[in-house]
Amino acid sequence: MSAETAIRVEGFTKRYGKRVAADGLALEVKRGEIYGLVGADGAGKSSLMKAIAGVLSFDGGTVDVFGTRIDSARAAEQVKQRIGFLPQGLGLNLYPDLSIDENVDFFGRLRLVPADVLAERKRVLLGMTRLDAFRHRPMRQLSGGMKQKLGLVCTLIHEPDLVILDEPTTGVDPVSRRDFWAILGRLLEEKGVTALVSTAYLDEADRFHRVSLFHEGKVMGEGTPAELVAVVPGTLALFRAEPQAEALPRLKARFPQTEAMGTWLRVFAEGLDATAARAAVDACLDQPAHPVGSAVGRTSVRQTTVSEGDRRTEVRPTDTAIRLTDWFAREPELEDVFVAMLRQRGAKLESVFPEDGLTPHTSTAPAIEARELTRVFGDFRAADAVSFRVPQGEIFGLLGANGAGKTTVIKMLTGILKPSSGFGMVAGADMRTAGWAIKERIGYMSQAFSLYHDLSVVENIRLYAGIYGLDDRAARRRTDWVIGMAGLAGFENDAAGRLPMGLRQRLALGCALVHQPQVLFLDEPTSGVDPIGRRVFWDILFHLSRREGVAILVTTHYMGEAEHCDHLALMFAGKVVADASPEQMKQAVTAEAGQLLELRVDRPAPAQAALVDAGFASAVLHGRAVHLLSKAADADLARLPGILAAAGVQLQSVQPRPLSMEDVFVHQVSALEAAQRGTP
Template sequence: MAKPNEPVIVRNLSKAYGRVPALRDIDLTVRAGEIFGLIGPDGAGKSSVMKAVAGVLTFDRGHIEVFGEPLDSEAAAERIKQRIGFMPQGLGLNLYADLSVEENIDFFARLRLVPEADLAERKSRLLAMTRLERFRDRPMKKLSGGMKQKLGLVCTLIHAPDLVILDEPTTGVDPVSRRDFWAILAELLREQGITALVSTAYMDEAVRFQRASLMFDGRVLMEAEPGELAEMAQGMIVVIETPPDCQAEALRRLRAKFPQVEAVGPAVRVWVDQRDGGDPESQVRRTLAGLENAQLRVVEPELEDVFVARLREAGRSAGRLPPLTGDVNRGAEVAIEAQSLTKAFGDFRAVDEISFTVPRGEIFGLLGANGAGKTTAIKMLTGILKPTAGEGRVAGADMHRASRLIKERVGYMSQAFSLYLDLTVAENILLFAGIYGLSPSARRERMAWIIDVAGLEGHEDDRVGGLPMGVRQRLALGCALVHRPQILFLDEPTSGVDPLGRRRFWEILFHLAREQQVTVLVTTHYMSEAEHCDHLALMYAGRIVADDSPQNLKREVSREAGELLELRSGDPLAALGILAEGGFDGAALYGRRIHLLAKDGAQAQERIRKLLERGGVTVTSIRPVPLTMEDVFVYRVLELERAAAQKAA
């Protein structure tokens, strides 16, 4: 039941843009001193809710109260504006490109009438929290994506609001900047008791919220604490590991029996509904009877699993992937080879002597922070950008001497531009087919194939700009494959795509790699997607600093840093402060839980219990939890940053 003094109360909120409904009877309540999350893909309605709560968007029907003030007029919005801070979606969209970091902060401080006596202290503290202190004089336009978002947060907080409204603040930024962002919010929550309404398209960020609403198509599907969301789904995940040559057969059998199956690297994950009871492992084992050396384990579902299951219950699904026919790629055994590849822009080395090899038929992931050099590396390998130094072979051709041959043998789906939005579906396909010189009969055959794979039957004459993001990305993938390339380069291919769309996208990639031996090199900011790759290379400051399978990268971090512990307590904010003072610098708030790395798990648990008991905080539980690729990424990058800082000192 909502209390009158709760910061945000929304009831029956509805909004349409023309004939397109954006919000359908939204209800939510944000309690004082919590981080409340809106989770969902692009187009779910998150931004419309946040703009309405911030008082900058009118709505058609419903009721909104912010700090007890009904938002029924411009005058009402004016009365509460000093108590809120609103950060819109998009990297640096609330900032001024030609102003420096400090000039942007001072401008917002004057706009918000911050007293001069308070400004210096607030600015100094916020710059220290965001690690932007040494960049005071740098123009905003020269900041990385993560730094822009942190500066945007400083400008949103400079007038000390009671409620901050942050619209997808971590989209498009690297995992280290995301971790910084959440650490700042946790500190503000602990020290100042602010309230935050935050939206995200990253399902794995749900654990950061005290409570969250799961949104899709303008509706709230579920609302609860993150741990409770998974429990509401009435299903479990069975993970199957088989020898590589048995994985495709395991997938075929499981998809015939279960509606929610996905391949993740060498493993297969199956959702088993438990409404009718029964042992999940036994159900899967019967389906795989006779398949040699299949190892099974049952795990709790992740939020994305729950989200997909709820969409299926609502009658939405990605559908069965049609048969993907095609010849097996017989290209070179080593599909991509880079040797000391370098690209310099003046004195700056965007890519600094990177070396790696990718065998035919492998899914290879290139990970790195914003500005690490991933896109520059892809552009050199595809012949778009000339390297400063180094050697490379792509699809058996020397990148220095055979750029035309390379372009014929590779498909490239760029981060920013893949399709012509003003053209129809059919016109885009025909354009790409013409660029690659396909014959009329080949064009017809590839047109039919792409339409089938993208699920666009009957939409051939629709304008691409009006398609949902997931469908548009599948069409872009089809256009990149129109000439049957041996190698596929994908730069951030699923940014903004809903979980159903992402799963279908990766299902296509898995088939291409396993069945047709197409080599895939992909960059991604979704750390959960890194698990889909057979091999990963982590880039930092233009160099490759780690290069192995996801499983081996996790094992290496475990050897160096120890176990990842999850702590539950009666007062997680107080516990976080006590742990920080007690030397556990890496402790991070995850909703109502705390995560930290500890070298000696048993001793660390005992020390944590004693620390918190002395501080008057009750420990509910401490347990080891599996490392994620985000933990690996953040640990590696922070270690490199510390080493660089020590060297500079």
């Protein structure tokens, strides 16, 4: 093991009973780098990280940390003082009844940090994380993002050589996620610390020097993010096609990695450059050939049957014309490549919807209507005069930072929590007086609990069918429908708790749909789900909204999912502060703050600091790049090289990027937080 190597793992194997959690894993982490483990819950990331931290035994292979082989408790003790470990889960390494100050002091003393050194480090770290104003607040009263930042402070208080962070941003809102990465990047730059970080968010992979892609206990790929993206070449195309519901199945037959994202379609054309991708999409939609970027006229759709492997997809004949507009093409993202790699291993993206003979929900009245909904707990207003409307058949996203009031609003609308004031109608029923009537018309998939893990798949479905009053014949019919829809054939008698996360979430969705509700409430439904499972889940939601007329209200911290929604409401401090479509929100931010520029630089952390000092307050780290908003892009492009050169940073490239919903969320919430603090 060379002096430049911090961690070396070879043949790592870990079993829990008959289940193999990690199967012959190998990796090498260099000193001073941020190494990422990317994959869904259950992929083996946590088992490996705990073994490296010296807190978990394993069944095979070797683990070396700073030249010490971790093969006994005694060996683990030799390196523990050089390691900081943040386990998975919001605040699980903290003490709820202790204040921020007391938690930091406890960990400092536990690590034998001298009192004067501890006081200075605490001052710096709490200032950097913006926790200094809350240092006397008990941990249990902190938001999820604040808990994770406090957990990071406690992990770093003894200045370890290696920090091991297990999914530190899962369940954390985008603003807190960016804060977390900025703080970590700055500390690693200044201290030369090595970091091993796991995540279920593939959009975070750009923040790592190198990455291992985990799936079902194995490493599917390893390298820099750019090297991994190059493994499966192709083009990512974004465009609109009307009618969308007719275009989507045609495109999926030719391009399995096709998603509906609000009014847009997102297609990964594997193996094709931008020109060939456009021609293939045109041909798929029975369009004549057009130059890239040109307008497209109306044509009719012919009947066709397309084969992919052992799957045949028939597109039924229709006279509906399809119009394609607003074409954009760019290089694929790591998630597109990861999904393609999983497909090569046999993973399926399609979902099946058995015919049930039920009439789709149609109504001109709003499916959900909130008017001035307010909920007060003591002197705290968790929801403050919240108002919005959701038509039947729409996917509506409720966004907001941790503690913004989203779950409180859902609990009031579903009748779980009584509002302090205000009014709400759900599926034609008054939420204040409807009682059981409102529960018959809605499905609810909660953030924490939706299934009985000791019951089998069929037992869970039949239990919910009984709760909702279905007779035996209807229960059997809907059970068959749920199993088909969720892809659970062959798992009928398996305990729910033993299912992979993606299947478990689809079972929970099926249980919420067993009585064919008009309205579906989903609270953080895909947290920790792998990319395949997440895409299939959203494919199901699209079908439910477009084909069966179900109104869907969803909360999420994953901003890529916000792009799937037809309409969004952004909550801040219990209030709705924005209410528009994703496209309208992006246009508003562009008009207010300018064009998004991506700067590739050799030293991202000093570059970001220099840009903020130069007046670019929006500059944030984005992996090995810096993103900023510019109102005068041409003039700023001329200034940027000089600003960076003066800071000793080399500008490698700069190019405009389209705004994402994460950019919108961070801009708007950051501005609101600054206004609340009274800072410009």
